[in-house]
Structure formats: C-alpha cells, structure tokens
Amino acid sequence: MKASRWSARKRQEWATAYAFLLPDTVGLFVFVFLPILYAFYVSLHRWNAFSPRAFIGLDNYAALLADDRWWHSLGRTFLFSAVYVPLLFVLALGAAVMVNALGKKTANAVRTMILMPFAITSVISAIIGVFLLDPRTGLINQLFRQIGWPAQQFLGSPSQALYCIVAVLLWINLGYNMVIFLASIKEIPRDYYEAANLDGASGWQAFRYITFPLLRGTSTFILIVTLIGSFQVLDQIMVMTKGGPVNSTQVSAYYIYKVAFEQMNMGYSSALAFALFIIIFVLSLVQLKLLTRE
Amino acid sequence: MKRGKQAILLLLASLLLVLSACGGNSSSPSGQNGGASPSGENGGEGGSGGKSGSGERIQLTFWDFHTEAEQEFFERMVAEYNAIQDRVEIVYSTSSQSDYTTAKLPIAFTGGNGPDIFMISPGDFMKFANAGWMLDLTPYFPEGALEDFLPASIEAVTVDGKILALPYELELLALYYNEEMLKNAGVDVPRTWDELLDAARKLSTDTVAGLILPADKEPYFNFVWYPFLWQNGGNVLSEDGKTSLFNTPEVAEALDFWGTFFREGLSPTKLQQHPAEIDHIGSGTAAMQIVGTWAINRLEQMFGDMPINVAPIPYPADGKPATDAGGWKFAVNANSKYPEEAAKFIMWVFAEDPERALEWATEIKFAYSPRQSVVEAGKEIYNKGLRKVFTEQIYDTAIPEPRYPAQVVDIVGDALQEVMFGRDAAEAAEDAHQKLTKALQELQ
Numbered sequence: 001m002k003a004s005r006w007s008a009r010k011r012q013e014w015a016t017a018y019a020f021l022l023p024d025t026v027g028l029f030v031f032v033f034l035p036i037l038y039a040f041y042v043s044l045h046r047w048n049a050f051s052p053r054a055f056i057g058l059d060n061y062a063a064l065l066a067d068d069r070w071w072h073s074l075g076r077t078f079l080f081s082a083v084y085v086p087l088l089f090v091l092a093l094g095a096a097v098m099v100n101a102l103g104k105k106t107a108n109a110v111r112t113m114i115l116m117p118f119a120i121t122s123v124i125s126a127i128i129g130v131f132l133l134d135p136r137t138g139l140i141n142q143l144f145r146q147i148g149w150p151a152q153q154f155l156g157s158p159s160q161a162l163y164c165i166v167a168v169l170l171w172i173n174l175g176y177n178m179v180i181f182l183a184s185i186k187e188i189p190r191d192y193y194e195a196a197n198l199d200g201a202s203g204w205q206a207f208r209y210i211t212f213p214l215l216r217g218t219s220t221f222i223l224i225v226t227l228i229g230s231f232q233v234l235d236q237i238m239v240m241t242k243g244g245p246v247n248s249t250q251v252s253a254y255y256i257y258k259v260a261f262e263q264m265n266m267g268y269s270s271a272l273a274f275a276l277f278i279i280i281f282v283l284s285l286v287q288l289k290l291l292t293r294e
Numbered sequence: 295m296k297r298g299k300q301a302i303l304l305l306l307a308s309l310l311l312v313l314s315a316c317g318g319n320s321s322s323p324s325g326q327n328g329g330a331s332p333s334g335e336n337g338g339e340g341g342s343g344g345k346s347g348s349g350e351r352i353q354l355t356f357w358d359f360h361t362e363a364e365q366e367f368f369e370r371m372v373a374e375y376n377a378i379q380d381r382v383e384i385v386y387s388t389s390s391q392s393d394y395t396t397a398k399l400p401i402a403f404t405g406g407n408g409p410d411i412f413m414i415s416p417g418d419f420m421k422f423a424n425a426g427w428m429l430d431l432t433p434y435f436p437e438g439a440l441e442d443f444l445p446a447s448i449e450a451v452t453v454d455g456k457i458l459a460l461p462y463e464l465e466l467l468a469l470y471y472n473e474e475m476l477k478n479a480g481v482d483v484p485r486t487w488d489e490l491l492d493a494a495r496k497l498s499t500d501t502v503a504g505l506i507l508p509a510d511k512e513p514y515f516n517f518v519w520y521p522f523l524w525q526n527g528g529n530v531l532s533e534d535g536k537t538s539l540f541n542t543p544e545v546a547e548a549l550d551f552w553g554t555f556f557r558e559g560l561s562p563t564k565l566q567q568h569p570a571e572i573d574h575i576g577s578g579t580a581a582m583q584i585v586g587t588w589a590i591n592r593l594e595q596m597f598g599d600m601p602i603n604v605a606p607i608p609y610p611a612d613g614k615p616a617t618d619a620g621g622w623k624f625a626v627n628a629n630s631k632y633p634e635e636a637a638k639f640i641m642w643v644f645a646e647d648p649e650r651a652l653e654w655a656t657e658i659k660f661a662y663s664p665r666q667s668v669v670e671a672g673k674e675i676y677n678k679g680l681r682k683v684f685t686e687q688i689y690d691t692a693i694p695e696p697r698y699p700a701q702v703v704d705i706v707g708d709a710l711q712e713v714m715f716g717r718d719a720a721e722a723a724e725d726a727h728q729k730l731t732k733a734l735q736e737l738q
Contacts, residue, residue, distance in 0.1 A: 048425055049404040134566050136501055136579065151500075156509065156563025158715050238397075242510045245563060246711045261400040263700045264425050 036277075043270035053267070060271035070272060072247060073255035074279075076162065080251055081230040084166045088226055089219070091174055096181030097207060111182070115175030122172070126239035129168035130155065158248040161241050165249060168236055173229075177222055184218040185211060220291040224284050231280050252276050351383040352632050354639065357402075357409040358386065359394035363591070367658045371643050371650065382635045384411070391568070396512065403427050403627075410630040411640060413622045414459055416450065416695040417513020417703060422625070423453045424699070429626040430456040434637035439645045447664035450694045451623055459623035462644040462651065463661035465586045466684055466692050467521060467617045469608065470572065470593075473601040475502070475581040483605050487522075487551055490582075490608040494560040497581035504560035506583035507552070508569035509714070511707040517618055517695055518569070518584055519710055523548040524616040524693055525609035530706055531698065531730070536738070538730035540709075546719040547610075553713035563714070576600055586620065590660040590680055604683045606691065619692040621661060662689065701733040 043060055045053040064070055095114055099107050117125065132139050133154040141151040155161050188211065196206050234253040237243060243250035243258070250258075256276065260269035358368055365388050372386040389398055395418040402408045403425070414422055422428050435457075440448070443461065451459040469490075471483065479497050484490040494504030508515045523529065528544030531537065539545070555561040567573050572589035574580040576597035584607060593602060609615045624640040626633055644651050648668045655663040656675040662684075663669050669676065676685045698706075709726035713719045 051426070130564075130566060133564075135562055135564055136503065137566065153563055242512060244511050244711060245509070246715050247708065258704075261397065261404070262421070262704070264400070264404075264421055266404070 039270045040274055042267055043274050045267045047267040048264045049266045056267070060268045061275070063268060064271055064275060069247075069250075069255060070252070073250050073252040076247075076249065077231055077251040077253075080162060080166065080233065081227060083163065084169060084230045085223065085226050087166070088170055088173060088177060089223060091170065092177035092222065093181050093215070093219075095174060095178040096185055097211065099178065099182060100185050111175075111179070114178055117172050118175045120172065122235035123239055125168060125172050126236040129164070129236070130240055133164055155241055156245060158246045161245060161249045165233070165236055165240060168240070169233065173226075177226070180222060181215065181218060184215050188214050216291075220288070223291065224287055227287060228280055228284060231276065231283075351380060352635055354382055354384050354411060354630070354632060354636050355409040356384050356386045356411040356639075357394075357399070358388040358413060359391040360388055361391075363658050367654060375639055375642060382632070382639065384639055406629070408627045408629065410627050410632065410636040412625055412627065414625045415513065415622050416620055416697045417517060418700075419451070419459070419623075419697040420699045423458055423697075427625075427628055428458040429628045429630065429633050429637065430458065431460060431626065431637055431640075432457045434634070434641055436641055436646055439641070442665045442667050444664045444666065446694055450697065459625040460640050460644055461621060461623050461664045463621040463655055463659070464619045464664055464692070465588055465621045465661050466619055466688050467518060467584055467586045467607060468684060468688055469582060469584055469605045470575050470589065470602055471582045471605065472575060472578070472580075473603050479581075483603075484582075484608045485605075486608050487610045491551075491554060491560075494555060494582065495558070498560045501579065503562050503574070503580040504582065505555055506565070506569055506574045506580045506585075507555060507561045509556065509561070509563045509565060511704070511711060513703055514568075514570060515710065516703055516706050517620055519548070519552055519706075520693075520695070521607050521617050522552060525607070525613040526551075527613060530696065530702065531734075535698075536734060538727050538734065540706075540730055541724050541727035543720070546723040549709060549713045549723055550719035552710060553715075553719060556714040557716060572597070575602060587660050587662070587681075587684055591658070594679070602680075604680045606683075606688050615691045617688055617692050618695050619662075620695040621664075660684075699733075699737055701737065702730060705729045705733060 042053070044055060044057060046056050046059075047053040099111050099114070102110060120128070133141075135141060135151060135153050135156055138154070140154070144151055153160060154164050192210050192214075193206055196210060201209070232253050233251060234257060237249050237251060237254050238257070241249045243254050252272070253276070256269050256272045259265050259272060356368075356372065358365070360368060368388075369386055372384045376383050394413070395415060399408065399412060400421075403422075408427065414428070444464075447461040447464065448457060451457055451461055469484070475497055476483065476493065479493075481493045481496050482489070484493045490505070496504075498504035508518050520530075523545065526544045526548045528542055528548055529539050530545075532539055556563055565574070569583075570585060570588070572583070572585055572593050573596075575583040575585075576593060578600070593600075606615050607617055624644060626636040626640065630636050644654070645665075648665065648671055651663050651665055651668045652672050655661045655668060656672045660681055662676075663672070675681065705726050708729075709722045712722045712725075
C-alpha cells in the first residue's frame with residue numbers, strides 16, 4: 001500500500017515537472033528544432049531565397065569539400081578557438097581566485113569593474129576596439145609611442161587582426177566567466193582550507209589540491225560553452241574587420257554569413273552552417289568525454 | 295542511457311547557442327545606430343506614425359540610410375507627400391549606411407519582410423536584380439519623363455528590358471588635397487601616377503596619412519579602384535559580362551599601383567571612419583583623399599576654413615583620365631502589396647517636378663542629376679567653387695560604376711587586398727582570373 005502511494009505522489013511530481021517544462025519544450029521545438037531541420041532541408045537545394053528551390057541532393061556538401069575558402073575559414077576558426085578558449089579560462093579562473101582573496105569591499109569594487117564590460121553591446125564593444133586599436137590615433141599606439149615601442153598596425157595587419165579580436169572578446173567576456181567561477185569557489189566549505197592551513201599547505205597547494213579539483217564541474221561547463229561560443233564569433237568581426245585584411249579574420253560563421261547574405265546562396269550556406277554545427281557538436285562531445293572521465 | 299541523455303543535453307545546448315548567435319547577429323546591425331534605429335517591420339518611429347488615426351490609409355514602409363541634411367530631405371519629402379494626398383501614408387526610417395545593403399536589407403528581404411521602398415547602389419544592384427526583389431518601374435514613369443534621363447543612366451539600371459530602379463544622382467570620384475600641406479612639402483598637385491606616389495611619400499608623417507584610400511573589403515573598395523584600372527586600359531570583365539579580362543598586364547599594374555600605397559604605409563590599412571567620409575582630410579589627419587562629389591557640401595559646412603582643393607584622379611603617363619560615376623537609386627519591392635502606390639511616390643520625388651531633383655543634387659548634396667533638364671536648370675551651381683573642377687575637368691571622363699555579381703566583387707576585392715599585403719600583382723591577377731572564370735561559369 002505504502003509503496004503505491006509513494007509512486008502516486010512521485011507520478012504527480014513528474015506530471016508537475018513536465019507541466020513546467022512543457023512551454024519551454026514547445027518553444028524549443030518550434031523555434032529551435034524546426035528551423036534546424038528546415039536548414040538541413042534547404043541545404044539539399046539550390047536556392048537564392050527568391051527563386052524556386054531546386055533539389056540537388058548532397059551536391060552542396062560535395063561542393064563544400066572542394067571549397068578552399070571554407071577550409072581556410074575553418075582554419076581561422078580553429079586558430080581563434082585555440083587562442084581564445086584557454087586564455088579566457090585561465091584569466092577568468094585567475095581573476096576569480098584573486099577577487100575571492102580580497103577583503104569584501106575591495107572585492108565588490110574589483111568584481112564590478114571586471115564585470116562591467118559584459119554589459120556592453122557586442123557592436124559597441126567592437127567600435128570601442130576599433131578606436132583603441134587605430135594605428136594612427138588609437139590610445140594603445142599612443143601608449144606604445146610613450147614607452148618607446150614601435151606603433152603597430154593591429155586590425156590593419158593580417159598577422160595581428162585575429163589576436164586583436166581575441167583581445168576585445170576577452171575584455172568583454174572575462175567578467176561573466178569570473179563570476180561563475182567565483183560563485184563556485186564560494187561554495188567550497190571553509191573547513192577544507194582551515195584543515196589544509198593546519199597541515200601547513202601553501203596558498204598554491206590549497207589552490208592546486210582543493211580549489212581546482214572542486215571546480216571541475218564549473219570548469220567543464222565554462223570550457224564547453226566558451227568553445228561553442230568561440231566557433232560562432234561574428235558580430236565583432238563584422239564590425240571590426242569585415243573578415244579582412246586578406247581574409248585573415250574570415251572565420252566560418254562570417255563566411256557562412258557572406259555566402260548567405262552577400263551572394264544570396266541560401267542552399268549552400270545552409271549546408272555550411274549544418275557542417276559547422278556537426279563540427280561543434282562532435283568537438284563538444286569529445287571535450288565532455290575527456291573532461292568528465294574519472 | 296546516461297551517456298545518451300548527456301548527448302541530448304549537449305545537442306540542445308549547442309543548438310541553442312547556434313541559434314542565439316544567429317538571433318544576435320540580425321539584431322546587432324540595427325543596434326549600431328544607438329537608440330535611434332528603427333525596429334524595422336514594426337513601422338519605425340512613433341512620430342511619423344502619428345497619423346494612423348485617419349483610418350484606411352495604405353501604409354508603405356520606406357527604409358533609408360541617409361543622415362543629417364539628406365535624411366531631413368527625405369523626411370520632408372515623406373511629410374509633404376503624406377499631406378498632399380490621403381490614400382497612402384509613407385513611413386520613413388533610416389539606419390547606418392555600413393549595414394544597409396550588406397545586412398539590413400538582405401536579411402529583411404530573405405525573411406519576406408522587405409520594405410516597400412528602398413535604396414540600391416550599383417555594387418549591390420545585381421544581387422537584388424537576380425533575386426527578383428526590384429519591381430519593373432517602366433510603366434510608372436510620368437509621360438515624357440523617361441526621355442529627360444541620360445540614356446546611360448537608364449541603361450545602368452535596366453535588366454532584360456526592365457527598368458528596375460530610378461537613378462537620381464551621379465556621383466563622381468576625384469582627388470581632394472590639402473593645399474597647405476602640399477605647399478609646405480614642396481609638392482605640386484599630382485597629375486600622373488608617379489607624381490601621386492611621390493606626393494604621398496613626401497606628405498606622409500606619423501599622424502598624417504599621405505593618401506586615404508578604402509582598405510576594407512566591400513563594394514565601395516572596388517568602386518574607388520576601378521578608375522585606376524580603366525585609366526590603365528584594363529577591365530574586370532568583357533562588355534557582355536561573360537568572360538574575365540583579369541589576367542592582363544594592365545590589371546596587374548593597376549593592382550600593384552594601388553597596393554604600393556599600403557605596402558609603403560602611405561595609406562592606412564585601417565580607418566576609424568568610413569573612407570567615403572571627407573572628415574579624414576577635413577580634420578587634417580590626411581593630406582590627400584580620393585572621395586566623391588558628395589563630400590563637397592559637408593566640406594563647405596564643416597571644414598570651410600581648411601585649405602582643401604580638388605583635382606582629377608591622376609592617371610598613368612601613357613594612359614587616359616577616367617573616373618567612376620556611382621550613385622544610389624530608388625527602388626520598389628517587387629513583392630510589395632501596393633507596388634503602384636510605392637512607385638508613384640518615388641516618381642513624385644525624383645521624376646516629376648524638377649524642383650525636388652534640383653534641390654537634392656545642388657542644395658542637399660552635390661551630385662549630377664541624371665535628368666538633363668535638372669542639370670540645365672542648375673547650371674549656376676554646377677560652376678560654383680570646387681564644383682567647377684568636377685563640371686569642367688572630370689564630368690566628361692566618367693564611366694558608370696559597373697554592376698557586377700557579388701561573387702565577382704568579392705574576388706576582385708580579394709586580389710586587391712592580397713596585393714596590398716605583399717602578394718605579387720601578376721600572380722594575384724592570374725589567380726583572380728581563374729576564380730572569376732570559374733565563378734562566371736557557375737553563375738550562368
């Protein structure tokens with residue numbers, strides 16, 4: 001008797017849970033899954049957004065394999081991620097540990113300062129970036145001249161532009177990721193540190209053997225979300241470089257945008273977008289597997 | 295099982311991010327104009343929509359990119375038109391030029407939410423024409439109006455016998471220079487390519503650019519380069535637009551000449567303000583700039599005390615002078631619910647009473663009207679100050695800006711940038727020729 005009453009209650013809980021989830025699920029289905037399926041459907045066609053769609057099977061995917069620009073853009077995307085993701089991770093974690101070690105008032109002030117740029121719209125942040133990095137009149141080059149360094153071309157240089165965009169994105173996103181780390185650090189019981197202190201552990205040892213291992217879940221989350229985000233960077237590139245100079249910042253998301261909205265090749269761009277989605281998905285899966293391995 | 299769930303969760307997360315990124319990008323272009331930008335299909339600013347109380351008027355959306363005096367002109371036209379008739383209400387909104395044809399319009403049109411009335415430039419013309427987004431305006435010209443337009447200006451907007459847009463300005467490029475800086479450096483006004491390069495070398499300093507040229511890839515980038523190409527006897531495509539002519543020494547020389555300015559640091563590879571803005575030379579951060587007729591009015595209003603003068607774009611010693619004639623055109627959405635009403639409005643603004651066309655081309659901005667009667671009526675203004683140089687020395691050398699497909703614009707832009715950053719010009723030209731040939735095959 002008792003058991004069945006338990007399960008009745010459990011069933012009710014489930015029903016309530018699903019009732020709460022239903023609106024979200026429907027929303028996801030209508031606004032996320034249907035468009036994705038539609039994009040895949042479109043990717044099997046030749047279509048300029050206005051003409052009738054002509055079914056061409058997997059031709060778009062075959063074209064993609066032979067498209068030098070696509071491979072170039074993927075190369076730039078991987079380079080961007082390889083620089084951006086580890087840097088953001090280390091800087092955010094470092095900032096969180098530092099802020100945590102400060103007194104309460106100072107910590108609040110510093111935290112707010114680091115978080116503030118996150119409130120800036122992406123386009124505005126990019127425009128600020130362009131101003132700061134201007135080769136002739138930008139503040140950064142003026143600073144360089146003051147301390148006797150040679151002025152740099154920054155966004156006007158094929159070898160520097162990508163790293164400048166990394167820098168602007170770090171500046172924007174550092175605060176948000178720091179706050180997530182900080183919240184997790186605050187959840188680590190103080191007893192552990194007190195015990196470590198009694199055993200004579202140094203600050204670094206406390207970080208290495210207590211903080212870092214206990215942040216594993218948060219670290220996994222941040223790495224995966226940052227990696228996915230880094231594959232989709234677009235706004236800043238559109239504003240700061242338009243993919244240039246010499247396509248050095250033409251990452252995949254921007255190339256897809258160009259094929260879609262400059263060349264009006266919706267079928268092919270859908271195929272590219274779908275391929276990028278598969279790449280992100282597989283990479284995230286691999287990452288998750290590596291990071292959660294016991 | 296657990297792994298399966300994890301995979302699904304991850305799939306969800308990555309899908310969400312893919313989409314949220316997409317959403318973010320379509321909203322950001324309109325955000326760039328700060329709070330003033332319109333919310334698109336919802337009908338723009340509340341102020342102009344205030345008349346909706348009168349009930350049954352047809353609402354037509356008109357999206358524009360103009361600012362300042364030019365924006366005021368169109369606002370005034372819309373208000374006037376809304377007042378003189380009560381069938382149609384035009385709702386005007388404007389957004390930044392850099393997003394207008396590259397993001398705002400294409401995104402709206404592909405989503406089926408394009409405005410009824412919009413502007414189009416030659417650099418993007420074929421994209422819109424091929425997509426079938428522009429209404430054939432031929433039946434809507436008022437009687438006798440078509441004959442008043444320069445034949446070349448109508449030809450430039452005609453595809454398969456259909457007039458797809460209404461030309462209302464011809465904008466010519468020229469070399470603007472700071473007389474005082476030239477004098478101080480002991481440089482004469484450059485007339486040939488060699489003199490231009492030599493002048494730029496002498497005028498460049500740490501904070502003053504020798505010559506401002508566009509550096510970012512976009513249709514305007516190619517637009518400014520074409521005169522150099524034509525002066526040297528080269529061209530991108532054959533007359534019929536079907537074959538590439540890019541693998542010639544003339545093309546390579548024009549590419550190399552352009553690239554030299556960037557390789558030697560005489561022209562900045564990155565600009566804070568758009569290269570079409572006269573403010574570079576106006577604010578004294580540049581000694582020379584290639585820019586068009588549109589700059590004259592702003593120059594007089596904002597930088598009247600700067601010693602700035604105009605000359606034809608220098609040409610090779612063994613070449614011939616040439617400049618590019620660009621200019622925006624008015625167009626009507628082919629899918630508009632009320633095409634006739636929309637077409638009537640644009641004809642009212644620029645094809646009927648010459649007063650409005652004249653005001654636009656002389657007082658609001660400086661450009662040449664494609665209507666012969668308007669140029670005749672404005673004779674006096676066309677000979678005022680710097681305008682005289684355009685009228686007497688430049689107008690006759692103008693070649694209409696070619697309307698190439700987006701793929702061609704992109705390939706030419708790539709070749710230019712490669713040469714700017716050190717690639718051998720002949721190699722870049724040959725490479726671009728191969729790509730053009732392939733792209734033209736695919737387009738046919």
